[in-house]
Amino acid sequence: MLSAIKYIFKYREKAVDRVMLYVSLLCALAVLFHLGYNTDVFTAQRFTVITAWLFYGLYVLSVLRTVLSIWIAKRVMVAHYGGLALLLYFVIVALARQTDVGVLSFLRQAEWLHLGIFAVFLTELSKSSLFFDNFYFNPTILFVISFLALILIGTLLLMLPRTTPGQQSLGFVDALFMATSGVCITGLSVIDVASRLTVFGQTVLLILVQLGGLGIMTFTGFFGYFFSGGFSFKNQLMYSEILGHNKVGSVINTLFKIVFITLFFEAIGAVLIYASVSAEDFESGGKRLFFAIFHAVSAFCNAGFSTVSDGMSHPLLRFNYNVQLIIALLFILGGFGFSIVLNTYTFIKRWVVNIFKRIFYGRPFVYRAWVISFNSRLIAWVTAILIVFGTLSTFVLEYEHTLAEHQGFWAKLVSAFFTGTSSRTAGFNIADMDAFTFPTIMLIMLLMWIGASPGSTGGGIKTTTFAIAFLNIVSLARGKDDLEIFKRKISNDTVNKAFAIIMLSLLAMGVSVFALTITDGDKNLLDIAFECFSAYATCGLSLGITPHLSDGGKVIITITMFIGRVGMLTLLVALIKNTRNRNFAYPQEKVLF
Template sequence: MIRIKEKFFILKDSLARKMDKSIFVVMLLGFLLVLYQISFPKEEIIKDWINDALRQIPRILMSIYLFKWFITVFLSEKKGIFHKEHNLEFILFILLLLFNFFKKESQLLSSDYFLYLLITSLFFLRFMEFSSQIKTSLMNPAVLFAISFLVLIFWGTAMLLMPHATYGKFKFVDAAFMATSAVCVTGLSTVDLATKFTDLGAEILFVLFQIGGLGLMTFTNFFAVLFRGGMSLRNQLMLSNIVELDEPGSLFSVLKRILFYAFFVELAGAVCIYLAIGGENNAKTWFFSIFHSVAAFCGAGFSIIHDGLHNANYRFNYPLLWIISLLVIFGGMGFPVVNDLYNAIKHFAKGIVRYVFFRERFQYQARLLTVHSALVLCATAVLLVLGTLAFYFLEGNHTLAEHKSWGGKFTLSFFGSVVPRSAGFNAVNMGAITQGTILIYLLLMWIGGAPNSTAGGIKVTTFSLALLNVVSLAKGRERVEIFNREITRSSIQRSYVVIFLSFLIMGIGVFLVSIFDPHVSLQRVAFECFSAYGTVGLSLNLTPQLSDNSKWVIIVLMYLGRVGLFTILFGLFSKDRSVNYKYPKESVQVL
């Protein structure tokens, strides 16, 4: 009897694996048919045949899911119908059942567009579920993080090469450039988005910088927990290492906060942009609002209007520029800072409620913000103030001369201090800014935003720690202290490594672009490379003029700027084991 039972369990596992493979094959086939249907010209008879085939896919999937759920429930040792490990099969079966039952009674459900969207969503859901279960020993967090961006870039390049994504021919290097720029939330563009990309192409870019801004690992592991009821301990440690979380057990709650915060801010920003532009209530206006809101929050800097925000219809819309600026700031703060602020606000809110309704004494907490969060907030505030003042005095009589009011000049100055550190929106003529502003922009693009955010650069914490160390050494101190805390030596060492590698990479980039495009001035080349490595997206009107070889250099700079060369090196090199000996110390003259 026991042997028969064991055979049933072995049979169940074998059938379940075969069902998983069948589901993935059916979804992949459906996804490829959808791509072929919407992207390539064909005869009407072939279109009808493909649509008929696509309409059968939800029925096939429903049948497979029902069978898999049946065998996993009734051939399982666990008693009960619902278990976390097969919630996904049951939920998708119900959704497909409802779709097949009600599609004839609803014009929306029976439309071809909804069918394409359903099949594509199911495929990506399955893809993210599989990608979250990678258990290869070679895939440490740093390598997996870097590879996830490469996979997304390759997919985006293939999508942008589809005929219906662009008007006219699109070179492979330009498709790779735009995909990299979107995934790495840079914003540099070799073509005019308003005239080159179709609605489908703009939607592909939108998906790329949304996923690239938040990170593919965030989405994959969130869906793994949501539908599987949990993720492996290995994947928990991987993602907690990537987001720098000390408690892997609270990972899912942090993922929920990240996604909720991102989508809430993006939705609120889209509504505010819609109100600011005063457009008509139609799909085009709403897509414009959502596109620019997500592009600003993710630091992508893309715009689907000619000349971007420097367009005459938008650069004088000061409420719009303030909304974009705030979205860039919220996206560039970093999710650890947002998490700390959330906990601090929750603590104060609970204390006030208890005092008002229960007359309990308010309990003060010694430290609500970590040193990291406090440093990010202070450094961001200082950079915003100094950047605004510098831009106002340097550009007041030049690119800001057309803005007559003091409020208009201040708005553009604040906007000009925000976007160089994250998003490449431009509301002034970049080809006419002064030499001083270019130098300020180079510094701000190099510094960037906060760690674990949508911003690039070496990060404000890196720059702040290096500066604090200089001050400490000048005062003769051996320790770096701030906010009544001592900064660890490893943090100081990493800051200098990041700074050194940034100059090394950007220097090599400037050198190569200068060779491939010798006719371009060194100033414009340096600005382009700083912008690419800082994933900013600003340009002195140079990007479309670059040669193909220079474009590949910029592609590599954008990728390394988003992923980080130190992250890649940390993942590739084997770690030295701790040793039980020390060599005698000896100083080396450096001054």
């Protein structure tokens, strides 16, 4: 008997993983049926008992699987860490449900059973997520497919009856629109998230925003490595291309840092938001906590969704300047890009270590050239300029209009800062969009088009693209043949790519505006153009026509959001075959302008 078990876990471990995947999938589907589809009271009561049995059943299977795997390996490996963490979770939840320990009383709710079951399914799925290296997909195509698959799954989940209160569930077009808006972290909505979605529906939307913000491949890669114990070399090559990382050997470390930074800032933001809102404004502590977590994730991922009717323009939030500052800092950090955050962390860490060694050991400072990389410097300068420009412009243009209701200079400055920075990609608004002056609307459209920084959770053509194109125009005006920034020469292919991205963005938005004038010709042209700019830039601001679009118009905006998220140039690279490199060059000619 023991020899058979040893043989199975040593040579047929993939078969064990497959069995656990199928079992956990069935359990997860049962819970999903209970949460999202079943509306019968008697069946719901039965499923409450069944869910507990499923939880304990998976607990027993996980114990056997993890213990036997460690026994066969005769040591604890990286692949066992995830299983041990899950076992600890199971033990704590089971202890809370079977004892009267007051500290653990909050863990007796059924939601913790659901979380445990989905966690087991996620771990088993992540072990199988690295099989993509068996397919000869271009990483760019795989990136696009992952977004399409996540949108499809999100659409099906949002169509479940218990996603919405009452008997009327979301139709396919509305569910597709909301799923795409969540995955593409846009924030445009055809429904009121606060009233038309239940807690289950809002949770689905929250998960779509989180996965879409970082990319489903980032999450599956992280958990796949953590629970399977390693990456193959082909996995490392694939993820290095998806993440845009040059060093294959450090792609795992980069993947870990991206996930850690995201969860760290979201957790800090949720705590600060929780402390900045009054408990009297919520029915319970749980709803207050969910509000804080939802807005922290939505802000850092630059999604712009809110669980409050009218969003940030609700009276409870419109004048809560502490919450505005917290949310603004979150979407600015999310819009910076992970590379600049990591680079800044390295810079600060080096200085802290130098100061520590100088004070306690008397060692001299160790200097290193270009600790802050070229891209980080460029992104930091452009972002700072855009923040100051957006804040001051909004302050001046709206001082006698939307800012008039905010009392005091500080209140007006914070509101202008929030509006000026949110316009680039976050999509939160603390005032009625119809109340803005026409110059402010045009300013917002410009900021939306520029967007956030590369490698971030934001959209738009990216700050670096705009900077390269603008500085290249200045360079040409000065009669220079080459573009130089920070004493570095910018390559010609970078300049060409910047102008290609700009041209493609204008083309995509132009086609979207033209298509909307056909499907929704009764709408104002400014409203249509603003909607298309917002969709392509994945910003989420609207002049109020989103819920009133026809089904054809909703599909057009859905496609525009998807193209804006993955990038028009990315789609062309994925769809057009690579041409063979030639060993010769044609004679050069100059074109008249």
